Amino acid sequence: MKKILITGSNGLLGQKLVKLFLTQKYFEIHAIARGENRLKNKSGYTYYSMDITEHDKLTNLVHKIQPDYIIHTAAMTNVDACELHQKECDIINVEVVKTLADVCKKNKIHLIHLSTDFIFDGEKETFYTEDDKPNPISYYGLSKLKSEKIILKADIKFTIIRTILVYGMVDNKDRSNIVLWVKNSIEEKKQINVVTDQFRMPTFAEDLAESCFLAIKNDATGIYNVSSNELLSIYDIAIEVANTFNLDINYIKPIFTSSLNLPAKRPPKTGFNLNKSISQLKLSSYSFSERLQIFKNQIIN
Numbered sequence: 001m002k003k004i005l006i007t008g009s010n011g012l013l014g015q016k017l018v019k020l021f022l023t024q025k026y027f028e029i030h031a032i033a034r035g036e037n038r039l040k041n042k043s044g045y046t047y048y049s050m051d052i053t054e055h056d057k058l059t060n061l062v063h064k065i066q067p068d069y070i071i072h073t074a075a076m077t078n079v080d081a082c083e084l085h086q087k088e089c090d091i092i093n094v095e096v097v098k099t100l101a102d103v104c105k106k107n108k109i110h111l112i113h114l115s116t117d118f119i120f121d122g123e124k125e126t127f128y129t130e131d132d133k134p135n136p137i138s139y140y141g142l143s144k145l146k147s148e149k150i151i152l153k154a155d156i157k158f159t160i161i162r163t164i165l166v167y168g169m170v171d172n173k174d175r176s177n178i179v180l181w182v183k184n185s186i187e188e189k190k191q192i193n194v195v196t197d198q199f200r201m202p203t204f205a206e207d208l209a210e211s212c213f214l215a216i217k218n219d220a221t222g223i224y225n226v227s228s229n230e231l232l233s234i235y236d237i238a239i240e241v242a243n244t245f246n247l248d249i250n251y252i253k254p255i256f257t258s259s260l261n262l263p264a265k266r267p268p269k270t271g272f273n274l275n276k277s278i279s280q281l282k283l284s285s286y287s288f289s290e291r292l293q294i295f296k297n298q299i300i301n
């Protein structure tokens with residue numbers, strides 16, 4: 001039996017991870033999140049309500065559990081909030097990772113850490129590989145790059161999984177993502193403004209959770225890109241969502257990013273080269289449209 005500790009279990013990926021590991025026989029699951037447990041299925045694992053920025057509490061808990069693996073998904077993920085509240089962003093996205101890296105070193109724990117395409121400036125013509133040079137243009141991206149650097153220097157066993165624009169069904173209704181936002185807005189007959197000049201490879205949350213599991217199963221260490229294999233503009237993503245759910249595309253208005261005047265800059269184009277993940281993580285590669293059908297079936301059933 002292996003012990004696993006998942007941080008951020010109330011979040012989009014955290015929820016999928018708890019559900020995925022509950023289907024595996026050989027894992028004792030521990031999960032940390034802020035406030036009450038917002039997952040519907042609350043049995044079969046131990047839940048700890050904790051603010052992970054409380055250094056001593058987090059360290060003591062890890063010492064007590066002695067997990068074999070920590071999957072660290074908790075983060076300040078709102079890109080504009082990070083730009084506006086940089087100190088808070090550093091505390092959550094950087095200092096917590098330092099604490100985890102230290103405790104992983106002391107206890108010989110394999111750390112699986114989630115990172116982002118936003119460590120890149122989005123100016124590269126071809127898809128990003130794991131070896132490309134980062135150049136973040138937002139504070140969020142910078143904070144996640146700092147967290148990667150801490151892990152690279154920590155002398156621990158680690159896997160860094162970088163991902164792009166994650167979507168999926170969540171148990172807590174206050175959390176949205178690109179697909180739910182488009183679907184819910186049009187169903188409520190609200191017009192949405194969607195950018196045509198940002199390009200992403202959207203990632204199905206279940207596939208991202210699976211990649212964390214594969215890192216453990218295949219004992220894969222180092223940095224890995226994980227996303228779908230289809231590069232689309234955010235506008236085209238919205239159109240595909242509307243078409244999949246038979247919704248009226250006239251509610252989707254194309255706009256340019258500059259018209260939004262957002263606090264944080266976004267990289268224009270962030271597609272991933274998935275070769276390393278396919279060969280070493282044994283990741284299955286899917287298009288956005290294929291996974292959207294699975295998502296649709298989840299909602300219907």
Ligand SMILES: NC(=O)c1ccc[n+]([C@@H]2O[C@H](COP(=O)([O-])OP(=O)(O)OC[C@H]3O[C@@H](n4cnc5c(N)ncnc54)[C@H](OP(=O)(O)O)[C@@H]3O)[C@@H](O)[C@H]2O)c1
Pocket residue numbers: 007008009010011012013014032033034035050051052053072073074075076077092114115116117144162163164165166167175
């Ligand atoms: N979503 C994306 O499009 C995307 C893209 C690239 C990379 N990533 C990375 O993937 C990871 C998972 O993303 P996600 O979409 O699952 O994020 P999410 O839905 O925002 O979940 C993050 C979770 O972290 C928790 N958290 C934040 N601060 C905390 C604190 N001080 N103490 C305890 N918990 C705290 C949040 O708690 P509350 O629920 O209480 O706020 C939230 O449940 C993150 O590391 C993110 O940087 C995500």
